[in-house]
Amino acid sequence: MKAVVFDFDGTMLDTENLWYSETMNYIKKNYQIDLPDEIYQQIIGTSEEPIITYMMEATNGTFDKEAFLTTVAEACHTGQELLGFRAGFEAFFQEVKAKGYKIGLATSSGYQWIESTLERLGILDDFETIQTADHVEEIKPHPALYMQAVEALGVKPEEAIAIEDSNNGALSAIEAGLKVYIVPNEATKTIAFPKEATVVSSFAEINLS
Numbered sequence: 287m288k289a290v291v292f293d294f295d296g297t298m299l300d301t302e303n304l305w306y307s308e309t310m311n312y313i314k315k316n317y318q319i320d321l322p323d324e325i326y327q328q329i330i331g332t333s334e335e336p337i338i339t340y341m342m343e344a345t346n347g348t349f350d351k352e353a354f355l356t357t358v359a360e361a362c363h364t365g366q367e368l369l370g371f372r373a374g375f376e377a378f379f380q381e382v383k384a385k386g387y388k389i390g391l392a393t394s395s396g397y398q399w400i401e402s403t404l405e406r407l408g409i410l411d412d413f414e415t416i417q418t419a420d421h422v423e424e425i426k427p428h429p430a431l432y433m434q435a436v437e438a439l440g441v442k443p444e445e446a447i448a449i450e451d452s453n454n455g456a457l458s459a460i461e462a463g464l465k466v467y468i469v470p471n472e473a474t475k476t477i478a479f480p481k482e483a484t485v486v487s488s489f490a491e492i493n494l495s
Contacts, residue, residue, distance in 0.1 A: 287494070289388035289446040291435045291464065293331070295395055296451040299369045299403070301362065302330060302473035308361045309337070312354060319344055327477055331426045331452030332394055366403060372471065378489035383412060385494060390415045390435040392448070392458070394425035414439055427454040432462035449492070456483045467492045 296302035306326060313321050321337065328336035334355065341349040371379075382389060389412055393400060397418040404410035415438035422430040436446050443463030450456050450468050456479055459466045466483040469492075479485055486492055 287387070287445060287447060289390060289436065289439045289441045290382050290494075291390040291392050291432060291439075291446055291448050291459070293448070293450045293452070293455045294391060294393040294400055294403075296330065296471050296474065297449055297455075297469065298371060298375055299366065300372050300471055301366055301369065302451065302471050304362050304365045304369070305358070306473045308358045308365070312358055312361075313341065316354075317341070317345060317349070323476075327453070327474070330474055330477075331450070331454030331458075333425060363399065367406070371407065372469075372489075374469075374489035378492065379409065379412075381494060387494070388439045388441060388446075389413050390417070390439050390446075392417045392426075392431040392435045394419050394431070394454075396420055426452075427457035427461070429458050429462035432459045432464055436462070436464065447492075449489075450483070453477050453479055456480050 292298060309326065310321055313319050325336055325340045338349070338351050391400070391413050395418060397416065397420045400416060400418055401410065415435055417431045417435045419425050421434065424430055432448060436443050439446070446464050448459035448464040448466045450459060450466055451471050451474050456466050456468055460480055460482050468479050468483050468485045469489055470477070470485065
């Protein structure tokens with residue numbers, strides 16, 4: 287193994303619970319609808335289209351997509367400034383660095399959101415490549431993000447592992463040819479992940495050797 291490619295939201299920081307609570311609260315407050323968990327889980331690691339489709343049907347087309355996306359995004363961008371690393375992530379990240387592996391990032395989020403947060407946390411310069419939604423035509427579960435990440439790192443897909451928290455992210459990395467480890471969070475712990483992925487309960491269980 288020569289490289290580790292990380293997902294961001296929900297993997298490094300527990301942003302998924304933040305997005306989950308802000309999304310559910312917005313829809314409940316503005317539309318008096320309890321969004322089913324199975325609908326929310328479809329957006330983790332990818333776009334909000336499944337929620338938009340569901341809400342358009344549930345409101346007979348009156349759902350304000352732009353207001354929803356803008357309000358929730360602003361609330362989450364403010365809330366993430368208070369978040370630190372997920373438990374065990376920092377120690378694992380330092381181990382990856384100490385072993386001399388190439389480090390990349392592949393995320394369905396936008397670059398501005400990623401850059402500012404990594405800079406705040408002091409690890410921006412540790413990444414040799416950062417592939418975001420701004421760099422591809424299709425985000426996860428499409429494999430483009432991971433394919434571009436390993437290419438930029440100068441390694442073969444089979445020489446890299448992906449660290450994920452979501453089903454869409456796992457599917458993306460698997461199709462790109464990487465070995466996948468999943469460290470679920472509260473928002474993703476009930477998801478049935480692909481059999482090709484290795485699901486662990488903590489970062490300490492990931493075998494870097």
